[in-house]
Amino acid sequence: MSAHHALLLGTCDTKLEELLFLKGEIERYDVKVTLIDVGRTLTKHEAITISQSKLLQVYSDGKDISHLPRNQVLNTMANCATQQVQTYFHSGDIHAIVSAGGSCGTSLAAQVMRDALPIGFPKMIVSTVASGHTGPIVGETDITMVYSVVDIAGLNQVLRNVLSNAGAAVAGMARAYASRLSTRGAGSQKKRVGITMFGVTTPAVDAIRKHLESGQEVETYIFHATGHGGRAMERLIREGQLDAVLDLTTTEICDYLTGGVMSAGEHRLEAAAKAGIPNVVSVGATDMTNFGPKSTVPERYKDRNLYEHNPVVTLMRTSKDEARRVGEFLTGKLTSYSSDVEKIEVWLPMGGVSLLSTPGGPYEDREADHEMFEAIRRGLEGSGIKIVEDKRAINDQGLAHDIAEALLKKMGISRNTS
Structure with a gap:
């Protein structure tokens, strides 16, 4: 047989x-x-x-x-x-x-x-x-x-x-x-870390990945935050196939809230919180919703700040109200589903949440960013979840190093960085 x-x-x-x-x-x-x-x-x-x-x-x-x-x-x-x-x-x-x-x-x-x-x-x-x-x-x-x-x-x-x-x-x-x-089971197993990425957060993710994998303890799984990517990461967490998450790029929330084409659905951000695994979360690319070619953008959004990323992807800048709702969604999920608040940390890159929203960029909007940051502060107040406010932009190489180190600390991994 x-x-x-x-x-x-x-x-x-x-x-x-x-x-x-x-x-x-x-x-x-x-x-x-x-x-x-x-x-x-x-x-x-x-x-x-x-x-x-x-x-x-x-x-x-x-x-x-x-x-x-x-x-x-x-x-x-x-x-x-x-x-x-x-x-x-x-x-x-x-x-x-x-x-x-x-x-x-x-x-x-x-x-x-x-x-x-x-x-x-x-x-x-x-x-x-x-x-x-x-x-x-x-x-x-x-x-x-x-x-x-x-x-x-x-x-x-x-x-x-x-x-x-x-x-x-x-x-x-x-x-x-x-x-x-x-x-299966032969030899030592590395810790499996999921990281979310978008084109406008790629420099940060590249630096984070290299730092995490510079030792022998970690292998990274990069998920393109296109809707299916976020769902795939959530599924792998539920299946026990990830040991930690650096959820740098939570842009799929924007698409869910505004009807964009890259939504990961209503359950985004739940799995890692439920699992109680080390979970460092940021707000990468939450300055945008994704649509197809410019002709496909819904009529109600035609007068918004639109940016043609390429011939098949059109971005829409998140408004102040939408930014607030993004913050409320994020904090609502983390506070409602967390099984261990000590394992969760939220990083706010005050200098810009994507390549497009840095000073002078087409999506620079300090008021919208402020609304989101304030919503996150309010939503996590008294929750026990730590917030790290950093003046640098999300793609700053120094910030990438520090946020990677924050995750390693949550994972109990210490390296000699001298």
Whole structure:
């Protein structure tokens, strides 16, 4: 019996022929395949390991879904499959998961992969919609999307080639993952530090990263604060894959509050506070909201201070009211979700929160910055969370050194800097 095991998820009532071909391609590389049927109607075939009726019986009290609307069928089968996949994962018996389907099958499989499996576990979907807007499918996870080119509706040479490549890739991923499992824990592990970055805070992050990694204790994970980046960091914290956070660039709050295109959602800043891990927070790039090309900026913002960062990104300067709300959001999250206030520290770079808001810059607005700083002072008053007010700008190299040292201190790491 193979030591490597992949799950194959699909709607066998509509895609059985294609799923069986993919199963065979994976098995060519000596990888065991478990086929899980998540279709609307019961399909009987000897190659199906876990039938649709078995999933419903175990996880949904044998519920009859044949007459339900499509969205309810998808939700029911996704919930059942998620529980089944979680069972396999926690047993340590699987090394990859793959699916193939159209838009509905893709949506179902992606929900299962996002909800049941951590970042780092191999996930792949061969999909008819993989060349389009895949953000809602992949989310903040590491799902690999493969475009099917032709519809998954009958085998032909093009689809056989695509599925054959996918099968080989999944087999390789399963073997690589199993190999990592066998060597996990060998040797010393570095402390894992998440850092948030934007183009306008890159000089600071580069300096912070180099300083943190100048010793042998730390490796850094840089998250581009584009919405998905913030969500990915929050997810990794929840999964226990980060030991500390330097949340330098909290710009995603602006997009959440004003309707920008790079929002990380309402739960930003919660995970690290809940986890009680060392958490140094700043207000990098909170002077801006992000939109697409200038023509896409909402009408209500057309008279604001807009800056074309590049042809596909237009920035909008945060107003005094919005800046105050950013401060209130930040302090509200930290005070509501902190499990250990001693692990949290908030840094306020008074000389400018991004490359654009330093003196003479296009986004210099001392009144707006003042509103945010005041909101943070008020919000954290009496909370026990330390505030560090620094006269330097966020990208000042000296400030970068000091804020990195502050995090190291929270982590209990002391270095001889003489």
